[in-house]
Amino acid sequence: MLCKIALGNVRRVGKDYLVYLLTLTLAVTVFYAFNTISLQVDIAGVAEQNSGMGDLLGGIINGLTLFLAFVMGFLMVYANNFIMKRRKKEFGLYQVLGMSRGQVARIMALETFFVSLVSLVLGLVLGVGLSQLMVFFTASLFKTQIANFHFFFSFGAFMITVGCLLAIFLVTLVFNLRVVARAKIIDLMSASRQNENIKVRNPWLSAAVFVVGVALIGVSYARLLQDGLPYDGQPEAMTAFLVTTIMVVVGTILFFLGLSGFLLKALQAARGLYWRGLNMVTMRQLAAKVNTVSFSMAMIAMILFLAITAVTAGMSLASVMNESVERGTPFDYTRVLVYFGPQAVAEENAYAEANGDATRYAVATEPIDLVEASKADTVGEGTADAHPFDVSQIAGGHVQVDVYDSTPLGADAPLVTLNQLCDATDMEMPSGVDSTGTAELGLGVVKESVYNAYLRYRGMDEIDLGANGYTIISDMGATLNDIYNAALAQGVEIDFNGHALRPVSDRVNEKASAFQNAMFGMNTGTIVVPDSYVEEANLPLYYGYLMVDYADGISTEEGDAFINELRTYHPITNDAGEIVAGWGSEATRTQSYESVDSMNGLISYLAIYIGFVLVLACAAILTIQQLSGVADASPNYRILAELGTPTRQIMHSTLVQQAIFFVFPLFIGVAHSCVALSVIVKLVQLFGGFTIGGAVGLTAFIFLVAYGGYFYVTYLMSKGIVRDAIRARHSL
Structure with a gap:
């Protein structure tokens, strides 16, 4: 009976789980495909040139997968809280109808299991196909010829992927169970009517917090540009770098914490703009999310910074090695x-x-x-x-x-x-x-x-x-x-x-x-x-x-x-x-x-792997946040429609809100990356010419496909939610 209810819930709230399902599926696909690197290296003929490359690259990818799975799990748990928030009333209703908390918990576990199982199956199918194609990509990176291509399946990659997905499933399940275990029935039933507790109410205080955040970011930029990276490992340099890192992280959090209040105050001063269209509604809805969204946006900005820097610097470093080896290898033997x-x-x-x-x-x-x-x-x-x-x-x-x-x-x-x-x-x-x-x-x-x-x-x-x-x-x-x-x-x-x-x-x-x-x-x-x-x-x-x-x-x-x-x-x-x-x-x-080819392949794999997975995780959490926010605001959109507000303006307000949530973390992440890359460029230029022009195109492509794609899907699904809310008004 509980299994039947869980299956029905997954089908009924499929829209809520769609992005969650899509993200887990893509994660499984990438985890499996990249963890087959040792087999890809053998088939691509790399092992004939470098017998240890498969084991080396495979070991690094395996370790990196665990780290990325941890990051993915953290972000998915946070995003899952938004889904569970929408369903608190439903879980409360189950208990009102006589279900025990244990039965409700089992329903939640089954739902999470079904979604994870579907993600695993779909992800493995796509991963197996992608891994076959990546053999040719591997051969091109390492400049080898494929002599005997054949279909392959990696049991080791399968076990690593299942283990990572299982860890994400268990952590997500624990957090979901806490929602029901700790909440009272009255709280669950009234969750949809509860407003967020806004701690920063004063717009001037928000503006001050914003300014402090900007100041900390600026000082951290200046310190990094002056001190550079602590590549020599000296304790003083490491301490200074740690202080700089803490400053930029705290500054980023304060930046987003005070951003909404700062923008609200600035727009209120510009009355012509503030009262135009639905700008007032848009800004107040943004300000209302300051507590729950500021920290996540700051973390997303830092993770995007890591992804942008990894892809751009990694691919650029691979390019410069190709140029340097031509000039630095003029003899048969030295x-x-x-x-x-x-x-x-x-x-x-x-x-x-x-x-x-x-x-x-x-x-x-x-x-x-x-x-x-x-x-x-x-x-x-x-x-x-x-x-x-x-x-x-x-x-x-x-x-x-x-x-x-x-x-x-x-x-x-x-x-x-x-x-x-x-x-x-x-x-x-x-x-x-x-x-x-x-x-x-x-x-x-x-x-x-x-x-x-x-x-x-x-x-x-x-x-x-x-x-x-x-x-x-x-x-x-x-x-x-x-x-x-x-x-x-x-x-x-x-x-x-x-x-x-x-x-x-x-x-x-x-x-x-x-x-x-x-x-x-x-x-x-x-x-x-x-x-x-x-x-x-x-x-x-x-x-x-x-x-x-x-x-x-x-x-x-x-x-x-x-x-x-x-x-x-x-x-x-x-x-x-x-x-x-x-x-x-x-x-x-x-x-x-051969060393350059091997290093290029290693760096390229790691850069693309890290960049894609991190961008995927960030885009997924933003998507789920925004879809949940639009669903929570459905009654407001219904009231606006009843008051005669054109649907076009409501859609535009939704688009602006989502654009701000997607663009601002990306903007800060790009800003952080520009400063970090300028330091990295100077460091690498000690050993040879170093440019990032070519890698910028690859980075932009990854973001266009992953980040931009999620933004587009978010807006399309939000339009559907808004239309359903407005249509419900006409049916009353």
Whole structure:
């Protein structure tokens, strides 16, 4: 009997559950489709390039699904309260007719179960279909070919999806049961006649709250623009960022809390506008929702901010990596040697002595031949086929660049720093750089002859520094290179160990600045000076870069196979057996491109997944709020119609109210995102060019489809509710 009543209720109040059902269905669809990523990666052939990508991406998506399910559950519970509010009188009537609270609770549980079950079935059908299509999307992201496409179903994704939906169902059910368990019958029966308790009554107080909210948001913007993001993890920076975050959240809540009263007061002052049409009714209905809606709108604005920022920044970052890898991967293979500096040598020797270790470290006095040093590595050590790692066997040509530290041996300060160049050019230090110590670190130093050998190897024109010239090279982004370009263009004179040097070029040659294969710029700034000045300054070695191109008879596959053979690494020692250097990063051109493709796929998936689900949740809660509000206001619309108000004006009033509820959170979310993205852009520009133009189109498309679609559905359904209310007036 109870089951029959529950089924009848779901059919009878289907309009109330329609948006709820639609949102859960879309959530199940997205949850399932994105959690099949590990299978998609296998079918798309990504695993052949990167065997661990499926597990990595699958693990991240699974964890992210739990977080998004929590967000979705919170929003759906809040939205469900609006549905239950409309049905309090119905539940009270059940108890008046003799049902116990337990029976009413079971009816509610069954209704929620039926809606969730239908959502699960529909969502899985759509999810299975979407996951098949996403295989082709996955292949395009990772730039692979699909060799053996076949239908698949992921039991693991199914279980994760069911688990998330079950959690949402249980939390929603608990909140629904509290409605009946705590309310008295008289309260349930009179719920439709109860007015909202408005705490902020004074319009001037609302205006003051609004101004305080705007002020807090403005101060938080200024703090973020000045301090930047705490990417270095320093406690002071993290504390400042936390304070900024709290300020913007509190400011957003106060903004919406005082918004309705502020607008009401402003429109009341403009009498010609306030008394026009149904503006008075519209504004008073908006003001009446200040308590229940202000917090939810603030949270929706913050979640929209997160969604906009995630999609725009993520897709833009993927784009910039594609551009950076083209410029930053000019060789078939690169290897980096890291020399031990005086401070590192002292620390390592002290540690070894304290632990009774006979190993000793020393500062290298001469550059090490990296091709010869590579032979110290042993391929297949411990086997009968063990042999040295000899790069010359596959190299058609190679070049080595040795970079020196600009702090002379025995000195405390570098000869040339970023701080000095900023002061000389009257330019500001990039946001966040000063907190990392980068500002005080000296630029690397390269001999003119070594750099010219590098230019000859790459087929570029050599440079002539003359007796007192210098130039700066860097493959970083505009954030740093603009400072270097300004120093070169303005002819900034530098004191290099007592020698006054002037630039011989007017800007950084970014194409001739990459010394290793990488996704982003790695040369943060190197000054090229005459050989004699480097030798005279007694500078310690800093890095050694080996750049190799395969011989004509060696294919890329053969060269990569040679490089990727399993080998044992050994430290680099001098003639006295002291360790002077250790191997750093190494990468083939193929590895760099595969890493970029994998990272692009990972970022794109996460950005789209986060953005779509969060926008979906926000749009759903706004839709249910507005539909419930229109239903609650049906008696008012009926009275307006009886008084002779044209239906067109009533519809226009409804549209204005819904537009404000949809647009204002989006407006604040976009404002927050613009400030955050401006900081993110400056940060990423440290490593390469970064623009958000292309990603803006994708973000706008997601919002047009999801957010705009829900707004359109909301208005259409609201028109139906209003027409039913007006039609009921004619039938009386």
